[in-house]
Amino acid sequence: MRHLIALCCCLFGLLSFSVYAAESSPQDSLLTELVGAKLKNMTPILEKLANTQGEAILPLFRILLGGDLYYIKADKSLVGQFDEQGNTVYKDVFSQVVVPNLSKKDVKKIRVNNTLRGYLRNAIAQIQLTAKSPELRQSAVRELLSKLDKDTINLIEALYPNEANKKVKEAMGLALSMYAATSIDLVPSNRLVAIERLSTSLEGDVRNTLTKLMKDENPAIVKAASEALENIAQRANRFAFIDQLFFGLSLGSVLLLASIGLAITFGVMGVINMAHGEMIMLGAYTTYVVQLIMPNYIDYSIWVAIPAAFLVSGLMGVLIERLVIRHLHGRPLETLLATFGISLILQQLVRTIFSPLNRQVSTPSWMSGSWEINPVLSLTLNRLYILAFALLVFIALVIILKKTSLGLNVRAVSQNRSMAKAMGVKTNWVDAMTFGLGSGIAGIAGVALSQLTNVGPNLGQAYIIDSFMVVVFGGVGNLLGTLVAAFSLGIATKFLEPTTGAVLAAIIVLVFIILFIQKRPKGLFPQKGRAAE
Amino acid sequence: MTRLTEWFSAGRSSGKHTLPFVVILLTMTLLASAANLFLPADSALYVSTYTITLLGKYLCYAMLALAVDIIWGYCGILSLGHGAFFALGGYAMGMYLMRQIGDRGVYGNPLLPDFMVFLDWKELPWFWLGMDHFWFAMLMAVVVPGILAFVFGWLAFRSRVTGVYLSIMTQALTYALLLAFFRNEMGFGGNNGLTDFKEILGFDLQADSTRVSLFMITALLLAVLFVVSQRILSSRFGKVVLAIRDAESRSRFIGYRTDRYKVWLFVYSAVIAGIAGALYVPQVGIINPGEFSPINSIEMVIWVAVGGRGTLIGAIIGAILVNYAKTRFTAIMPDAWLFALGAMFVLVTLYLPKGLMGLYAQMMAKRRPAKTQESEA
Numbered sequence: 038m039r040h041l042i043a044l045c046c047c048l049f050g051l052l053s054f055s056v057y058a059a060e061s062s063p064q065d066s067l068l069t070e071l072v073g074a075k076l077k078n079m080t081p082i083l084e085k086l087a088n089t090q091g092e093a094i095l096p097l098f099r100i101l102l103g104g105d106l107y108y109i110k111a112d113k114s115l116v117g118q119f120d121e122q123g124n125t126v127y128k129d130v131f132s133q134v135v136v137p138n139l140s141k142k143d144v145k146k147i148r149v150n151n152t153l154r155g156y157l158r159n160a161i162a163q164i165q166l167t168a169k170s171p172e173l174r175q176s177a178v179r180e181l182l183s184k185l186d187k188d189t190i191n192l193i194e195a196l197y198p199n200e201a202n203k204k205v206k207e208a209m210g211l212a213l214s215m216y217a218a219t220s221i222d223l224v225p226s227n228r229l230v231a232i233e234r235l236s237t238s239l240e241g242d243v244r245n246t247l248t249k250l251m252k253d254e255n256p257a258i259v260k261a262a263s264e265a266l267e268n269i270a271q272r273a274n275r276f277a278f279i280d281q282l283f284f285g286l287s288l289g290s291v292l293l294l295a296s297i298g299l300a301i302t303f304g305v306m307g308v309i310n311m312a313h314g315e316m317i318m319l320g321a322y323t324t325y326v327v328q329l330i331m332p333n334y335i336d337y338s339i340w341v342a343i344p345a346a347f348l349v350s351g352l353m354g355v356l357i358e359r360l361v362i363r364h365l366h367g368r369p370l371e372t373l374l375a376t377f378g379i380s381l382i383l384q385q386l387v388r389t390i391f392s393p394l395n396r397q398v399s400t401p402s403w404m405s406g407s408w409e410i411n412p413v414l415s416l417t418l419n420r421l422y423i424l425a426f427a428l429l430v431f432i433a434l435v436i437i438l439k440k441t442s443l444g445l446n447v448r449a450v451s452q453n454r455s456m457a458k459a460m461g462v463k464t465n466w467v468d469a470m471t472f473g474l475g476s477g478i479a480g481i482a483g484v485a486l487s488q489l490t491n492v493g494p495n496l497g498q499a500y501i502i503d504s505f506m507v508v509v510f511g512g513v514g515n516l517l518g519t520l521v522a523a524f525s526l527g528i529a530t531k532f533l534e535p536t537t538g539a540v541l542a543a544i545i546v547l548v549f550i551i552l553f554i555q556k557r558p559k560g561l562f563p564q565k566g567r568a569a570e
Numbered sequence: 571m572t573r574l575t576e577w578f579s580a581g582r583s584s585g586k587h588t589l590p591f592v593v594i595l596l597t598m599t600l601l602a603s604a605a606n607l608f609l610p611a612d613s614a615l616y617v618s619t620y621t622i623t624l625l626g627k628y629l630c631y632a633m634l635a636l637a638v639d640i641i642w643g644y645c646g647i648l649s650l651g652h653g654a655f656f657a658l659g660g661y662a663m664g665m666y667l668m669r670q671i672g673d674r675g676v677y678g679n680p681l682l683p684d685f686m687v688f689l690d691w692k693e694l695p696w697f698w699l700g701m702d703h704f705w706f707a708m709l710m711a712v713v714v715p716g717i718l719a720f721v722f723g724w725l726a727f728r729s730r731v732t733g734v735y736l737s738i739m740t741q742a743l744t745y746a747l748l749l750a751f752f753r754n755e756m757g758f759g760g761n762n763g764l765t766d767f768k769e770i771l772g773f774d775l776q777a778d779s780t781r782v783s784l785f786m787i788t789a790l791l792l793a794v795l796f797v798v799s800q801r802i803l804s805s806r807f808g809k810v811v812l813a814i815r816d817a818e819s820r821s822r823f824i825g826y827r828t829d830r831y832k833v834w835l836f837v838y839s840a841v842i843a844g845i846a847g848a849l850y851v852p853q854v855g856i857i858n859p860g861e862f863s864p865i866n867s868i869e870m871v872i873w874v875a876v877g878g879r880g881t882l883i884g885a886i887i888g889a890i891l892v893n894y895a896k897t898r899f900t901a902i903m904p905d906a907w908l909f910a911l912g913a914m915f916v917l918v919t920l921y922l923p924k925g926l927m928g929l930y931a932q933m934m935a936k937r938r939p940a941k942t943q944e945s946e947a
Contacts, residue, residue, distance in 0.1 A: 378915020385908035
């Protein structure tokens, strides 16, 4: 939100600058007057400026309030002094463009005193509170919450009845209640009502105010404040829990995406593919390449990247199956070693082509940002999309396996290869397609992961062990088990993290799975019947 | 002489190479050591101390490969976590060497190693106690991997976790340890590990004589472990192990407690890996969590696969050859090494399932019928 304000200020600054440059308006003369004015004469000039310029004058007021307003001795134009990486630079007040070749000798400070500062604070508040956009007004109120005084309260009180926007009105009401709760000269019953109102808010400033009230002389107030605080803490805890749950679900969705392809190749085909992580990596790099090809259409690049990644990784999977895995049928340990070799080759290949450094994949604008539900809970949009995406992919996969003829063949081959062959199923073809499907889905996972983590040659390695754990934990050959395992491991990790730290949480989860597999070697949902052996 | 050969080969035809191999190994070691110590540095036959250390490192790897081969080649248990046992042995030695530094560290603290002073620790953690005694540290180098292997193996084999599952579990084990040892709070030096060693049992680690002695001890221990393993695997115990590899259910139905055989073999193998780690650290001068990384453990498997599994000699030869290739490759074309390693994984599993020893046996088999035909004619 703060960025938004800054942005607006910049915009307005720019606007006013263009006005300022185009015509020598009354503002121009006012500004020149300001340069020469004595301290006591400054207030009327500033008032005039505020009245004529409105929001456009905010940057000037802010700089002046900070005591950073200077004028250039030569042409009497105003500049602000800024500190950029330890260097003092002077920028035009409105356009924020650096004025070059200015040293401390060329400028003179415009002085302010406490009276002026008080006036400026009020003026800034007033201008913001009467701004056109409701978002700006709301953020202005929220900003004021931490520094309420008599003047601002009077201002808010005056504006409150006419405020049309519900959210702004609510925030203003909150500010009034906060002030009322702290004013000692008010009747205690009124203060109690105000405290009661405060207990429904989650703002940090409200909590600070209530904490201060705990030291109040009136025991009734202290009691009400402590109750309100407890109320707020409870609600905040509930939202913190939801927040944690969301992060757990998000990690779960990543695990699901990473392991679901493995659930097919390992679970359904029984082929252990150590190069699975590299299929994910290839998908991520495909996203990178797609964005390189269409740099002006980043927002749409994802829609190109998803099928492209599926094709690239899927074709690579078919290639691996045809060239290597086919010859190692029925020798799982050898398959493991050979595919591990392939993973090394793929990693080195990417390192040679794209350099060993991480590549930057940009996030489409519609995926960035977050969904702010209240002051303590905001969900990042990209994680939300990836969660939905993971579920979609899962559902699509289940449909493919249950409803299509390819799925039927895959299941037939996985249950009884020789019988399927006898019935005329082309097992070779089915093997290649299954492996291609599993690898292709890994590629899609890579597209999603490229939005969350760095894209580098080691991207796949980071997920391979976790993916295997998920598949083994859920029960091999069981897609639903993979889903449950991915989300439960994700949530468990995120709930452990605050108490144990990220690394220890990962270790605990790993050790838990190792022990769990000892107890139930076939996972959470073991396959039943003859196919299991 | 024939009796000696028979004792070494333990009455098995496959063991007939044992004595010659041991003789060759020890002779080479003696020659290399003598060439380092007694020849002048400008002589054509002089072996530099760097080469001696490199050879010592190869022999440690060979010992490790021996450990992997014992369980993979003879019992069919593909462990992707033997690097963990190796590293634990190495850490035990590293802790001893760390204590030997005494007050010669950067901070000059007589009790605490540098990294603990840096972390502002006030006293030695309990697991560092006793590590200043060489015998105790060496005991730990053997016992800690052994106990870990016992607990893990006991849990895994009793619940009949086999095949690929077990491989992935072992990989997860070493991965978990990797994460754990990266933590500073663990008290093992975190990311940097243990290094800057000064001396072992009072001998300067940088001195040529110490390096050569370590190299000779490694070779001798490798020979001893090789012969002992050969004996164990040709004993009754070893025959049961082979039976378990080939038909586990059948062995179980006959009445063998297959899980117990597997656990003890696993522990034995882990102990060898621990010894290898303990010998490795003073020669390379550092131990850090990188040794736990899954890729290291999986590399060990390829040494054995290249040499030929289930042959012991093959494992040793494979480890030395692959590591020699690695040294040469990384010096000439660093980027190409991973390509070569990856290709080795694929090609060996596809075309050389029995490794170099299998190739050798094939060639011998081709020559022999020709010979017998000749003698008949």
